[in-house]
Amino acid sequence: xxxxxxxxxxxxxxxxxxxDTGTSSYVTLQDLAAMxxxxxxxxxxxxxxxxxxxxxxxxxxxxxxxxxxxxxxPVNFLRQLIRFYGDELQAMVPAFLEYSIGQFAREQGxxxxxxxxxxxASTLSEKLGEQVRLNAESFERAVRAALPGETPEPxxxxxxxxxxxxxxxxxxxxxxxxxxxxxxxxTE
Numbered sequence: 546x547x548x549x550x551x552x553x554x555x556x557x558x559x560x561x562x563x564x565d566t567g568t569s570s571y572v573t574l575q576d577l578a579a580m581x582x583x584x585x586x587x588x589x590x591x592x593x594x595x596x597x598x599x600x601x602x603x604x605x606x607x608x609x610x611x612x613x614x615x616x617x618x619p620v621n622f623l624r625q626l627i628r629f630y631g632d633e634l635q636a637m638v639p640a641f642l643e644y645s646i647g648q649f650a651r652e653q654g655x656x657x658x659x660x661x662x663x664x665x666a667s668t669l670s671e672k673l674g675e676q677v678r679l680n681a682e683s684f685e686r687a688v689r690a691a692l693p694g695e696t697p698e699p700x701x702x703x704x705x706x707x708x709x710x711x712x713x714x715x716x717x718x719x720x721x722x723x724x725x726x727x728x729x730x731x732t733e
Contacts, residue, residue: 552586
């Protein structure tokens with residue numbers, strides 16, 4: 546019964562077919578991705594073992610999205626994420642990522658407004674860099690709090706850190722511009 550309270554129940558059968566019990570129809574991973582985008586809550590249950598496999602299915606959707614189109618997850622992010630598997634701080638990563646993406650989601654309206662005002666790339670980069678810096682500082686504080694006796698290492702000045710963040714974001718923006726230029730149809 547608790548599963549029904551969580552939203553729609555999707556049953557995954559041994560033949561890899563996904564069955565939406567709410568609509569009494571088979572669905573695809575693309576259908577599930579559309580449900581996520583529409584804020585439809587669902588849980589995926591293995592039909593044979595009755596195990597909740599929602600995490601695995603959502604991970605599979607991300608994998609397919611990453612292989613199909615423009616990449617959302619930068620290579621450096623993926624490498625850093627992989628490094629946390631098996632690390633003593635692994636348990637802290639999910640909460641940090643959930644907090645960070647939650648903050649990003651809450652701020653996306655503001656970011657869209659900023660971008661829509663046709664501000665220069667450096668202004669947008671500065672604002673995004675500031676958010677990245679704040680998230681990194683928040684994570685560092687959480688790590689220090691979890692490791693008693695650890696002393697913070699001397700870090701770069703806030704101006705140097707901010708400049709490095711801005712440079713990194715500019716590089717990523719330039720890479721995105723190049724990708725968009727390749728994807729845009731030739732008009733000449």
